[in-house]
Amino acid sequence: MSVSVLKLNGLPFQLRGLGARLYSTRKGEVSSSDPQKDIIRRHLYPPNIRNKASPTGTWRPDVARALQRAIPSVQAHETIERAWLLHQRHLRKKRDAELQRKFNCMRQAMQELEEIDSRLFREANKQEDPRARSLAEVEAMKSMSEPEKRAVESRVRGLFPRELRIPTDTPPKNGWPNEWRAFQRPLA
Amino acid sequence: MFSRTVLSSCKRAPQAHEVAQVDAALSKKTARPKVHTGIILNRSPIITRTPTAFEKAYYAYQTRIHRALHNPFPYDFYFKQGSPLESRFNIEERRRERKAEAEKLAEATMRDEEEAMPRVHEADINSDFKNLNRRGQRNLYLLLQKQENGTAVWKFPQGIVDRGELLHHAATRGLEVECGNNMDTWIVSRNPIGVFHPPSPASTGGAEEDVVFFYKAHIMAGQVRPNRTHTQDFAWLTKGEIKTRVDEDYWLGIKDILSDF
Numbered sequence: 001m002s003v004s005v006l007k008l009n010g011l012p013f014q015l016r017g018l019g020a021r022l023y024s025t026r027k028g029e030v031s032s033s034d035p036q037k038d039i040i041r042r043h044l045y046p047p048n049i050r051n052k053a054s055p056t057g058t059w060r061p062d063v064a065r066a067l068q069r070a071i072p073s074v075q076a077h078e079t080i081e082r083a084w085l086l087h088q089r090h091l092r093k094k095r096d097a098e099l100q101r102k103f104n105c106m107r108q109a110m111q112e113l114e115e116i117d118s119r120l121f122r123e124a125n126k127q128e129d130p131r132a133r134s135l136a137e138v139e140a141m142k143s144m145s146e147p148e149k150r151a152v153e154s155r156v157r158g159l160f161p162r163e164l165r166i167p168t169d170t171p172p173k174n175g176w177p178n179e180w181r182a183f184q185r186p187l188a
Numbered sequence: 189m190f191s192r193t194v195l196s197s198c199k200r201a202p203q204a205h206e207v208a209q210v211d212a213a214l215s216k217k218t219a220r221p222k223v224h225t226g227i228i229l230n231r232s233p234i235i236t237r238t239p240t241a242f243e244k245a246y247y248a249y250q251t252r253i254h255r256a257l258h259n260p261f262p263y264d265f266y267f268k269q270g271s272p273l274e275s276r277f278n279i280e281e282r283r284r285e286r287k288a289e290a291e292k293l294a295e296a297t298m299r300d301e302e303e304a305m306p307r308v309h310e311a312d313i314n315s316d317f318k319n320l321n322r323r324g325q326r327n328l329y330l331l332l333q334k335q336e337n338g339t340a341v342w343k344f345p346q347g348i349v350d351r352g353e354l355l356h357h358a359a360t361r362g363l364e365v366e367c368g369n370n371m372d373t374w375i376v377s378r379n380p381i382g383v384f385h386p387p388s389p390a391s392t393g394g395a396e397e398d399v400v401f402f403y404k405a406h407i408m409a410g411q412v413r414p415n416r417t418h419t420q421d422f423a424w425l426t427k428g429e430i431k432t433r434v435d436e437d438y439w440l441g442i443k444d445i446l447s448d449f
Binding site: 039040043053054060063066067069070071080083084087094098101102104105106108109110112113116117120123124125126128155161163164165167168169170171172173175176177178179180182183184185187 | 233408411
């Protein structure tokens with residue numbers, strides 16, 4: 001038994017998976033007891049014979065021919081790629097310029113706030129601690145119902161709220177939710 | 189007057205410009221501008237942007253290349269040879285190949301979606317500026333129409349900051365007073381995102397300066413219920429539409445704060 005195990009380790013990689021089959025059959029007999037297992041085995045460990053392209057992509061002789069049919073020419077393909085990269089660059093530059101403008105507005109606002117009132121400036125620059133609860137919040141939570149308490153706790157300071165919707169390809173079936181129960185959020 | 193008596197007690201005779209400077213310094217210390225908070229309430233885009241013609245063509249080109257280069261599909265692993273499921277798959281696959289070659293793949297997948305809502309809402313067709321379903325791809329901002337010195341002006345919601353109140357608290361309060369609390373809003377941070385100096389009337393000459401700090405907020409549900417005493421009208425507008433309605437100096441102050449698309 002141990003001898004045959006050692007022999008299997010010396011075999012090339014593809015045939016190792018067939019070890020169980022080889023071990024269980026006599027010489028020259030092909031086992032067809034479970035065709036599904038054979039199919040799985042054949043796809044996981046494609047045979048080394050190079051006559052057909054395999055799903056795992058070990059040998060792909062048809063790629064060049066298929067590519068010739070797909071693209072017009074090497075020069076055309078490179079031009080298309082360069083046009084796309086240029087387009088992406090334009091979009092990126094526009095986005096960066098817009099962000100820069102917005103940031104400059106913010107910086108200007110903070111500079112003026114510092115000149116006008118130092119206390120307001122200090123408060124505006126405070127780091128938000130997501131776990132902290134202000135006095136007003138604690139007071140208000142005492143007299144709230146369970147759903148209202150959950151609504152207050154779910155809004156974590158400094159994080160985006162869960163209700164902010166990510167854009168989808170088509171709008172929601174019920175459109176914009178115009179009805180929303182008025183809920184007074186305690187001041188943070 | 190006070191400055192003149194102080195200076196006259198000095199040995200040197202007071203110069204006219206020195207007197208004026210001391211007067212100005214004293215008046216600067218006492219005059220703190222009136223602080224207001226404005227809120228830029230933003231409805232983010234609901235649907236993704238339509239790709240341009242170039243982008244569509246590029247995506248179709250890339251699809252063709254991927255179809256040519258992808259690893260061969262293991263048919264006998266997924267389908268039993270000769271089964272009806274296999275023949276149905278082959279038919280659909282041939283249809284997909286033909287469609288990919290005709291470069292109509294994008295529109296076909298959109299049509300195949302069952303009972304999807306159309307991307308253009310009736311609010312776009314009717315130009316209903318109060319409806320929050322209009323212009324799903326764009327960022328919409330809330331503008332209120334107010335009466336100022338007899339004329340109607342379009343502005344962002346605004347409110348005065350009380351003594352000892354923090355700016356972002358004043359922003360929430362101001363929004364609630366002007367637009368009602370029937371909306372699920374979220375003020376993004378404690379920092380203002382922009383500042384604006386409204387042109388003060390010439391008579392006061394700088395004694396009563398106003399300054400408006402803008403705060404960004406998102407609306408996630410609900411609708412505006414404007415306070416009739418302060419505002420006559422409201423509208424949800426894109427950046428280009430805001431430019432047509434707002435005063436020129438106001439536009440120059442706010443245009444860099446808003447998103448382009």
